Amino acid sequence: xxxxxxxxxxxxxxxxERLRQVVTVVEVSEPYANRGESxxxxxxxxxxx
Numbered sequence: 929x930x931x932x933x934x935x936x937x938x939x940x941x942x943x944x945e946r947l948r949q950v951v952t953v954v955e956v957s958e959p960y961a962n963r964g965e966s967x968x969x970x971x972x973x974x975x976x977x
Contacts, residue, residue, distance in 0.1 A: 933971045934962065940971040952976040 931947075933940045937959050944956055954976055959969035 929975050929977065931973045931975060933973060934968050935971075936967060937969050940969055944971065944973060947973060947975060 933943055935943065940959060944953065947953055952975060953973060955972075955974040957972040959971050962968045962970060
């Protein structure tokens with residue numbers, strides 16, 4: 929399963945750590961800045977249930 933997280937960098941990092949507690953995290957991308965003036969980033973996570 930692939931998940932896209934859109935959040936602040938700190939929130940995204942925290943969510944990835946929480947996901948690791950409940951599913952097998954296979955891969956995590958580097959944070960990509962959102963377009964425009966947004967302060968959010970995108971992180972792509974691949975997990976196995």
